[in-house]
Amino acid sequence: MELSDQLKQTLDALKEQFPNGLSVLMPALHAVQAAHNHIPAELEQPLAAYLAIPAEIVHEVSTFYFMFNNRPVGRHHIYICGNLSCWLRGAETLRDHLADRLGIQPGETTADGRITLSVVECLGMCDHAPVMLLDGEFHPDLTVETVDRILAGLS
Amino acid sequence: MDKFTVTINGHTIEAKPGQSVLQTALDNGIHIPHYCFHPGLPVAGNCRMCLVEIEGVPKLQIACGTTVRDGMVVWSNNDRVRQAVRHVLEFLLINHPVDCPVCDQAGECGLQDYYMLVGRYDSRFAENKVVKHKKATPIGRWVMLDQERCILCSRCVRFTREITKTNEMAIFNRGDHAEIDVFPGGELRNRYSANIVDICPVGALTCRDFRFRCRVWYLKQAPSICPGCARGCNIAIHFNPERPHHAGGRRVLRFKPRPNPHVNAFWLCDDGRYSYPFIDDHRLRFAALREEGGVRQLYLKDALDRLADWLRASRSGRTAYLLSADSSNEELFAARKLLRDALGVRCLLPDTGLRTGDADDFLICEDKHPNTRGARILFGLGENDPVAPDRLEAGLGAELPELLLVNRADLPSPLRDKLLAAGTRLVFLGTNDNATAAAAHLVVPLVVFAEQAGTFTNFEGRVQKFELAVPPLGDAAPEWSVHQGLAERLGIDLAFPGPAAIFRQLTAEVDAFRGLSHESLTPHGAMIRHE
Amino acid sequence: MSERILSKRFDLADSHTIGVYEATGGYATARRVLQELTPAQVTDEVKKSNLRGRGGAGFPTGLKWSFIPKDTDRPVYLCVNADESEPGTFKDRHIMEKDPHLLLEGIIISAFAIGCHQAYIYIRGEYIPQIRRLRAAIQEAYGRGCLGRRVFGSGFDLEVAVYTGAGAYICGEETALLESLEGKKGYPRLKPPFPAVVGLYGCPTIINNVETLANVPAILEKGGDWYAAVGAHRSGGTRLFGVSGHVIRPGVYERPMGYSLKQLIFEDAGGILDGRALKAVIPGGSSVPVLRADEIDIALDFESVATAGSMLGSAGVIVMHDGTCMVRALQRLIHFYKDESCGQCSPCREGTGWLLKIINRIIRGDGRPEDVAVMRDVAEGILGNTICPLGDAAAMPVISFVTKFRDEFEHYIRHKRSAVPAPVK
């Protein structure tokens, strides 16, 4: 597997902004994930070569940060917060509800590859607990009803 | 500056400014438990075993990451520290299999050591251990990885990042799922890989070559010098005097690096490390004489009688000697005294293994002999004096010699055939079998470096001592004693009580070595005087 | 009405735009500072203000700035800590969402004070809408000459870039943040050396929290003395208190240092949800010791909260009513620290995993009588023995929960269920 020309362009632009290849790694992984849905294992070597850094470091970083997916995820990725403030306001009920509705356990992806459900730590939205982050948008003050409505709106 | 002192556990000791508390303690024989600290690597401070109390500092501090200050008062043995260290050790053990009886590291494991020290035998850990992926998996030619034994001290990571700069070892994932590994599908690709086995404080990285060959408590050690190249890395020869049958007949089971800041720091290359089998494999144990109708074994003394006769019989200028840069300074000096000085034998150094082009910017030298510098000095050889194999014939003189003594080298077969056809008497003095030995009229068995004491001079001119590890095999003798035996038979006065005496004489007679003594070679060797 | 330094624009329409910002006096202070003051004067004013870091540790900001070596020939960096991942903490998000230019103005003045020409805002990867907003604000600021070459026409250059994290609480720890900015795993560094001397790319670096920097324009506008007078004790100014959990009106409330915790919960946040009784409060983000209901009659400044046995931390106030099972509440916190331990040092890596296993076992109904003591002992084995404060942050809640609510833990172990009837889920 190779880096696409488009990705290479993005990386070239990033390289301009940072003093060395290593500093480009995090933004680069964000870009790879945006293009490929996850960080394909086969792209770690080419990415390392392009940034002139060791592949081991790429893999260290891609496995350290929670938001980098080392395996494919659904078209939609639900991050539901399970931390204290959300839990105090019913996050566990919502988590179970989501799991039921989707027919999967947290950490899994629906069989049709549509939706991945992840239970995450505090999202910094505790004043709107319980909360979830879905495809880049926060959904505040969730109830079972709003969750159902959000699910219904997904393609 | 006034004296700079620190007090550790009530002992006031002089300290070097800028040094860590841990190094200061260790240098003064005070043991502070530690795992991640290694004197050859950058400080990581991650294991937390070396926590100490420093008076005036509220929190415990890591001794490896704390620089000494004048007047500092440190405690590593009070209740508070012991309690903390006990906690840390317990943390390291909860996800460790603790199945020492089936672990190859048993006997040289840091966990085992401190397990005793700290005295935590009971486990309060009532949970399942974190499951790691790799159990005893090869990660390179020489190294085996067992992730569940790893305590994530990152020594191997730092070694491949900072020392070899090849980066193979890495810690993937985070938190208690963190795992030591090579890149998925990758392997170790540096020529110093087995050092990570040495520095791994537990049984997570073991040596594929050594695994389960021998329990370490059966091993004895002798300090020595690696014979693999001109660097002269300091080693310990690990041998098993009692049970060679456990290791396929080999007495020597491994080389381990010995620290020498001037030569190899703490490290050893894989080539040198795994060169040890030549000590036991394909050895020449007895003298042999080729006669009409075949080869016959004979006593060494009889072989020397024969060789003395031949030396006597050979016309002046028609005897040549191919010396070896694997010989010790002492052996070379004896050869010089007898062959070059007393008998006027033409002495040549064959240029084999000297210019291999295989070198790096760390330890590996292109000259694959341990004592080329010594040979050059003792025989006054210049840069271009070693003779390339294809020019040996010319080097031997206008006419082919009547008698040719070859030390260890394997002659190019065309030359060998030519010599035999021309009626040259071929004498092989050596340690291991080769085609030249097989073709020689007379074979004189020599001991290897591990079977004698002596010194080598490394490429920089550092003279370093090695000790006897294992006794000679069969009739094999040190080369100097062969020369001495010949001298006796030839009525030449050349009496050496042993290598130490030779070294003394050598330092008295050879300018470059003047002023050196066995004492001055301890512990890190000493430089020759500039030629 | 109390002083509003940070939140005064929060209720304005389009408060995040440079137009509204400038129309309400924004960037005037930075402009004046760059033209009229020396960096040393700025630092002095900040020292006078008693501004203390809002990221959690409360370190005096002016003092921190003064640790930058004088006459260094290396570049100096300013890293803005917008990682905001401490459970119960969401104040910085409000600033970035509603008044990003206030942060930028704070950055300009602070960078000027420390001689920095490149600032990075390290923001957590999950804050996607906030990242967008921040980037837009930066673009606006460049467009108006507030950033870039010759800021406000002065001789001072400043570049500001946003750097996005990717889901790791530990990257809020300042040296892990630097590692992450350099493209590595977020492993905290050993200190010393401190970042002010050896920081980003080995250069002198100041790391400040978003809220900390957002205070700087007001300090330079109205003076350090004025700012100090707003606060209490040796803590100047106001704080954005984030109240969450079982209150009627969760949210951020800007109140002066020394404000009453009771008032914050029962008046500003509207009191306890569903008319229930208060049980416990974590006053400064998940990492600080919990307070029982009878311990909350305190003032919210660094000194007073410390006297009460807890810490002001990030000023994230998490409120729990009497329907809360403290065993399960603690399980949430341990789960968090176990998830977020970087795994570098053994007490935190192994200790948090062990604690989680014990508490999960208790919750499953397999608790053993000695578990409470073992949990406490494990936490004490972590406390104070780790590379970075995350270890302490994991240990302190455990110790305070099992000490203050010991009965509940023992009850759970003995009866294999919560002591709280119909606990919240």
Ligand SMILES: Cc1cc2nc3c(=O)[nH]c(=O)nc-3n(C[C@H](O)[C@H](O)[C@H](O)COP(=O)(O)O)c2cc1C
């Ligand atoms: C585990 C951990 C997480 C932290 N997270 C944050 C954070 O998200 N935001 C923050 O500003 N400070 C955080 N801090 C504190 C920072 O290390 C640092 O003290 C702070 O950014 C300094 O800025 P200040 O002086 O302006 O508060 C954290 C500390 C620790 C130990």
Ligand code: SF4
């Ligand atoms: S494999 Fe050994 S050296 Fe490497 S991190 Fe693990 S314990 Fe340390």
Ligand code: SF4
């Ligand atoms: S205390 Fe925890 S988070 Fe901090 S360095 Fe150690 S393992 Fe990492």
Ligand code: FES
């Ligand atoms: S606890 Fe869920 S957003 Fe903070």
Ligand code: FES
């Ligand atoms: S030896 Fe000091 S922390 Fe590991």
